[in-house]
Amino acid sequence: MSAPVRVGLIGLGTVGQGVVNILRKNAEEIARRIGRTMVVTHAAARDLKKKRDCNLDGITIASDPMFIARDADVDVVVEVIGGLSPARELILAALARGKPVVTANKALLAEDGNRIFAAARDKGVMLAFEAAVGGGIPVIKAIREGLAANQIESLAGIINGTCNYILTQMTEREVDFAKALAEAQKLGYAEADPRMDVEGIDAAHKLTILASIAFGMPLSFKQVATEGITEVRIQDIALAHELGYRIKHLGIAKRTAAGVELRTQPTLIPEDRLLAKVDGVLNSVLIRGNAMGQVGLYGRGAGAEPTASAVVADLVDVARSLGAPAQHQVPALAFQFDQLRELRITPLAEIISSFYLRLRVADTPGVLKGITSILAESDISIEAILQKEPREDDATIAIITSQVTEQRFNDALSKLRALPFVREGLSRFRVEHFNE
Amino acid sequence: MSAPVRVGLIGLGTVGQGVVNILRKNAEEIARRIGRTMVVTHAAARDLKKKRDCNLDGITIASDPMFIARDADVDVVVEVIGGLSPARELILAALARGKPVVTANKALLAEDGNRIFAAARDKGVMLAFEAAVGGGIPVIKAIREGLAANQIESLAGIINGTCNYILTQMTEREVDFAKALAEAQKLGYAEADPRMDVEGIDAAHKLTILASIAFGMPLSFKQVATEGITEVRIQDIALAHELGYRIKHLGIAKRTAAGVELRTQPTLIPEDRLLAKVDGVLNSVLIRGNAMGQVGLYGRGAGAEPTASAVVADLVDVARSLGAPAQHQVPALAFQFDQLRELRITPLAEIISSFYLRLRVADTPGVLKGITSILAESDISIEAILQKEPREDDATIAIITSQVTEQRFNDALSKLRALPFVREGLSRFRVEHFNE
Numbered sequence: 001m002s003a004p005v006r007v008g009l010i011g012l013g014t015v016g017q018g019v020v021n022i023l024r025k026n027a028e029e030i031a032r033r034i035g036r037t038m039v040v041t042h043a044a045a046r047d048l049k050k051k052r053d054c055n056l057d058g059i060t061i062a063s064d065p066m067f068i069a070r071d072a073d074v075d076v077v078v079e080v081i082g083g084l085s086p087a088r089e090l091i092l093a094a095l096a097r098g099k100p101v102v103t104a105n106k107a108l109l110a111e112d113g114n115r116i117f118a119a120a121r122d123k124g125v126m127l128a129f130e131a132a133v134g135g136g137i138p139v140i141k142a143i144r145e146g147l148a149a150n151q152i153e154s155l156a157g158i159i160n161g162t163c164n165y166i167l168t169q170m171t172e173r174e175v176d177f178a179k180a181l182a183e184a185q186k187l188g189y190a191e192a193d194p195r196m197d198v199e200g201i202d203a204a205h206k207l208t209i210l211a212s213i214a215f216g217m218p219l220s221f222k223q224v225a226t227e228g229i230t231e232v233r234i235q236d237i238a239l240a241h242e243l244g245y246r247i248k249h250l251g252i253a254k255r256t257a258a259g260v261e262l263r264t265q266p267t268l269i270p271e272d273r274l275l276a277k278v279d280g281v282l283n284s285v286l287i288r289g290n291a292m293g294q295v296g297l298y299g300r301g302a303g304a305e306p307t308a309s310a311v312v313a314d315l316v317d318v319a320r321s322l323g324a325p326a327q328h329q330v331p332a333l334a335f336q337f338d339q340l341r342e343l344r345i346t347p348l349a350e351i352i353s354s355f356y357l358r359l360r361v362a363d364t365p366g367v368l369k370g371i372t373s374i375l376a377e378s379d380i381s382i383e384a385i386l387q388k389e390p391r392e393d394d395a396t397i398a399i400i401t402s403q404v405t406e407q408r409f410n411d412a413l414s415k416l417r418a419l420p421f422v423r424e425g426l427s428r429f430r431v432e433h434f435n436e
Numbered sequence: 437m438s439a440p441v442r443v444g445l446i447g448l449g450t451v452g453q454g455v456v457n458i459l460r461k462n463a464e465e466i467a468r469r470i471g472r473t474m475v476v477t478h479a480a481a482r483d484l485k486k487k488r489d490c491n492l493d494g495i496t497i498a499s500d501p502m503f504i505a506r507d508a509d510v511d512v513v514v515e516v517i518g519g520l521s522p523a524r525e526l527i528l529a530a531l532a533r534g535k536p537v538v539t540a541n542k543a544l545l546a547e548d549g550n551r552i553f554a555a556a557r558d559k560g561v562m563l564a565f566e567a568a569v570g571g572g573i574p575v576i577k578a579i580r581e582g583l584a585a586n587q588i589e590s591l592a593g594i595i596n597g598t599c600n601y602i603l604t605q606m607t608e609r610e611v612d613f614a615k616a617l618a619e620a621q622k623l624g625y626a627e628a629d630p631r632m633d634v635e636g637i638d639a640a641h642k643l644t645i646l647a648s649i650a651f652g653m654p655l656s657f658k659q660v661a662t663e664g665i666t667e668v669r670i671q672d673i674a675l676a677h678e679l680g681y682r683i684k685h686l687g688i689a690k691r692t693a694a695g696v697e698l699r700t701q702p703t704l705i706p707e708d709r710l711l712a713k714v715d716g717v718l719n720s721v722l723i724r725g726n727a728m729g730q731v732g733l734y735g736r737g738a739g740a741e742p743t744a745s746a747v748v749a750d751l752v753d754v755a756r757s758l759g760a761p762a763q764h765q766v767p768a769l770a771f772q773f774d775q776l777r778e779l780r781i782t783p784l785a786e787i788i789s790s791f792y793l794r795l796r797v798a799d800t801p802g803v804l805k806g807i808t809s810i811l812a813e814s815d816i817s818i819e820a821i822l823q824k825e826p827r828e829d830d831a832t833i834a835i836i837t838s839q840v841t842e843q844r845f846n847d848a849l850s851k852l853r854a855l856p857f858v859r860e861g862l863s864r865f866r867v868e869h870f871n872e
């Protein structure tokens with residue numbers, strides 16, 4: 001066998017420790033795959049005194065991560081510190097020295113990836129990021145390589161485990177959002193500051209990356225219509241269930257004649273779809289290609305070992321590419337860098353879908369007639385409607401509409417809101433059917 | 437861009453036509469991925485006069501497939517005629533000339549793959565076979581590359597769409613096996629001679645390939661314990677449902693301290709597992725790695741376009757590898773060829789699992805006592821038991837046992853069979869729980 005592949009590891013948090021552990025635990029198996037051993041020779045961490053849950057024997061510990069990026073004699077650099085800076089500067093420094101990089105940093109790639117991927121291309125080295133989306137689920141590889149024969153038409157993913165855990169708890173145990181969030185925080189499934197997750201930003205980061213490799217377009221994070229789960233009420237989940245749907249927080253990227261839709265939002269899915277049945281902290285991505293039809297993947301989308309599993313899989317790919325000219329590499333964003341194309345992002349107002357609408361109305365005669373008249377005037381059909389028995393003097397009505405643009409739906413909604421018997425407390429979410 | 441990648445296509449059946457169609461339909465997208473165009477320049481078919489559902493313009497049609505394998509000026513050969521011979525000779529001839537090969541031929545690879553992969557290795561060229569298992573689902577790539585950080589512990593797959601379709605019909609519409617099979621044949625989901633599918637042989641071929649890339653062992657088709665779905669009765673499906681299970685035909689490969697289990701068989705799965713919810717002609721594979729935990733894939737496992745989607749994805753991989761030394765290639769069987777290791781195959785008698793058992797007994801006193809005594813004497817616990825109200829003078833009892841070796845279970849079964857009140861008509865299937 002040739003000399004070992006030397007890994008420089010920047011970050012010794014949970015994922016970094018997971019990388020060290022996997023490379024030790026599965027050392028023999030990995031060597032049998034690559035034909036060489038692979039060892040972490042250098043590692044950098046902020047707090048050198050912190051106790052780690054991994055064996056650091058034989059690893060040179062550096063306090064300055066830039067030393068690993070720039071100077072250390074390593075074949076590949078792993079960045080698992082997260083955040084925009086200094087991760088950006090470290091990755092760019094490593095690439096500038098011609099070192100391939102493996103990262104799990106979805107925020108950085110989504111927000112600043114165009115520059116970073118250009119830097120990797122300029123040096124002809126790999127920048128691998130399977131761990132950035134879906135933890136250990138090989139979803140990047142599936143889209144970029146496994147479905148390379150296809151024009152990808154759409155993808156939809158449960159790509160934030162925190163949101164999925166909270167919605168699952170709200171669904172199964174009928175606890176409200178605040179309580180489910182508090183429990184998720186206690187279990188370590190949500191951060192102390194949960195906004196990145198529950199407001200859909202983390203999902204938008206991941207969606208940005210998926211859309212780029214699916215459609216061959218530059219990373220367009222700023223154009224993602226980002227909505228979280230804070231507006232979902234138990235009542236919506238219950239009404240959706242009565243109508244035959246589950247509410248999931250999805251990242252959706254869809255290519256139509258009008259452009260590319262990029263959105264993260266709570267979405268009603270028919271209960272019999274497999275995607276609707278992916279519960280708890282699991283992640284899942286459903287991809288539709290024009291040759292393959294739909295293909296789905298699911299598994300653990302977060303956690304030290306699943307994420308490290310993806311990092312090390314990337315390391316195996318990188319190890320094979322060492323010394324190979326760029327034309328033998330899989331392009332980082334699935335398409336040759338000079339073949340990426342800006343695509344029009346469809347504004348929300350133009351996006352067509354069914355909608356779910358919950359109305360709280362006064363319990364007076366003529367209510368249904370008033371509502372259905374406005375929808376009919378707006379040329380919106382009602383696919384399903386459910387009126388619950390009035391409580392006190394309020395009644396709840398839930399409606400699933402036909403396919404309609406958001407603009408037309410919003411216009412109708414304004415008119416509905418102006419009706420004297422319609423009270424506050426309206427919820428509205430999109431409905432996606434995922435028909436084969 | 438450089439010169440086009442020239443594809444020689446052996447076989448113009450449904451999959452071959454699908455390959456031609458995808459390469460035309462998605463030509464621009466594929467060129468943007470590879471940085472070169474890819475065109476079928478030669479094709480061979482048995483019946484040259486047959487009308488094809490694809491555009492053959494610009495393709496040189498040969499009546500002799502060996503011309504394409506051996507002499508035609510192509511960069512890569514696609515074999516989609518199926519069967520053992522002449523596919524074997526054609527692939528070996530192409531490899532001998534240093535031409536990489538893409539094939540969907542699971543039977544050939546499972547039965548004669550060790551020789552064929554050795555030939556590819558000797559010439560340092562790729563032999564790609566994503567289409568051999570799971571149609572367009574990139575399951576080979578997921579195991580071989582996406583989970584490369586892991587020791588794969590087990591995999592379980594719904595890998596025969598015919599069996600899954602029939603069992604789904606039996607479950608949902610309560611039709612018996614013969615009727616469901618006849619309908620599947622009518623719809624083209626089953627062959628006129630259905631034995632390869634319903635007797636589990638096709639699943640065993642696919643399982644052989646999956647086990648090899650999962651565990652780094654040579655292909656061991658002859659050692660797969662192969663059982664089909666012909667013994668499954670509607671009554672079993674109904675009883676399983678009452679006990680909280682679905683019956684699926686699975687290919688299972690599992691590594692334990694005792695060896696490797698290789699088996700295809702009808703299996704009870706808890707109803708809430710996603711694998712239990714994969715219905716109709718869909719395929720699905722669930723893989724467990726020691727870092728990742730469980731990851732699942734599902735999608736269309738057969739049909740012209742899904743299968744051709746996998747063939748063309750392989751062609752894209754091959755196109756990137758053209759001219760690259762072998763150390764830059766992903767090894768065909770996931771591990772370096774010289775690192776494949778024979779592993780002990782666990783004999784059925786030693787395999788441990790829960791069992792489902794259906795007994796038809798006389799409606800007389802002491803029956804349950806007699807049965808439970810024998811199981812207790814054999815040190816087999818009862819996890820669940822269900823006795824249906826007697827019909828005429830027969831009663832049906834269904835039992836889920838604790839984990840037990842097949843040997844011990846069989847010994848107990850012999851004793852049960854010898855009981856005077858136990859009548860004919862026993863069913864027994866394994867139960868797998870797939871706990872996270």
